[in-house]
Amino acid sequence: MVANWKLYNVTLEESKREAGDIARAAEGADCEVVICPPAPLLIPVKQAIEGSSVKLGAQGMFWEEKGGFTSQISPLILKDLGCDYVIIGHSETRGRFGVGSVKEELLPYFSETDETVNLKTLAALRAGLKPIICVGETIGERRAGKQDEIVSYQVEMALAKVEDINGVVIAYEPVWAIGTGEFCDPEEANRIITLIRSKVREIFGAKAEGIRILYGGSVEPSNIANFMKKENIDGALVGRASAKAETFAKIIHYKEP
Numbered sequence: 372m373v374a375n376w377k378l379y380n381v382t383l384e385e386s387k388r389e390a391g392d393i394a395r396a397a398e399g400a401d402c403e404v405v406i407c408p409p410a411p412l413l414i415p416v417k418q419a420i421e422g423s424s425v426k427l428g429a430q431g432m433f434w435e436e437k438g439g440f441t442s443q444i445s446p447l448i449l450k451d452l453g454c455d456y457v458i459i460g461h462s463e464t465r466g467r468f469g470v471g472s473v474k475e476e477l478l479p480y481f482s483e484t485d486e487t488v489n490l491k492t493l494a495a496l497r498a499g500l501k502p503i504i505c506v507g508e509t510i511g512e513r514r515a516g517k518q519d520e521i522v523s524y525q526v527e528m529a530l531a532k533v534e535d536i537n538g539v540v541i542a543y544e545p546v547w548a549i550g551t552g553e554f555c556d557p558e559e560a561n562r563i564i565t566l567i568r569s570k571v572r573e574i575f576g577a578k579a580e581g582i583r584i585l586y587g588g589s590v591e592p593s594n595i596a597n598f599m600k601k602e603n604i605d606g607a608l609v610g611r612a613s614a615k616a617e618t619f620a621k622i623i624h625y626k627e628p
């Protein structure tokens with residue numbers, strides 16, 4: 372269960388408190404729990420989860436390790452700070468928002484492409500980080516019936532030149548379901564995730580069985596069990612409902628209905 376905090380917890384105080392509470396809530400959980408705070412909060416969150424089973428993840432990074440790259444975050448920094456995971460290719464960094472809260476003319480500033488997603492995936496693996504690669508179609512692409520094609524293409528592009536699939540996590544996040552409250556039908560999410568696994572199997576053979584594929588998009592305590600009971604859904608990437616420990620704890624400890 373991955374908590375993608377986005378920009379929901381923004382102060383030191385709330386980040387430390389919520390991370391500490393999540394660490395306590397994760398005790399005895401039947402799943403691996405990861406918190407991905409905004410980059411400047413990685414260290415305090417790391418301190419707050421110290422000694423617990425919770426892992427640290429970053430929300431993004433650059434593909435170069437060092438050099439004249441103002442404002443970028445190196446994979447080496449993330450590794451050194453104690454990150455195990457890094458989210459790559461989130462739709463909000465690809466400039467594909469579920470809700471239109473960002474002005475059209477500003478979208479080019481969120482400029483991740485399939486090519487940079489691939490560069491970052493390769494860089495993460497080189498640095499010993501586990502990439503959580505996000506893929507998913509927009510509402511327009513789904514209305515045009517292109518979701519299978521788009522998702523397969525994004526997976527194939529992200530994994531180009533990857534030699535060892537070990538440690539790679541893929542998250543299916545339909546853009547229209549992110550932050551909108553309109554979650555994907557679990558049956559449909561399972562169908563797409565099955566398709567993703569067969570795509571990975573096509574490229575990496577039997578090793579594809581070992582990788583984890585998550586669903587993300589308006590996951591909440593009330594719907595998590597319906598996703599988790601689907602055979603091919605291994606976990607969830609949770610945004611809004613992960614920021615407060617009280618809510619995220621209910622997701623971590625979901626019960627079969």
Ligand code: PGA
Pocket residue numbers: 375544548549550551552587588589590608609610611612
């Ligand atoms: P959400 O976000 O749970 O707020 O829909 C999920 C994500 O974008 O990772």
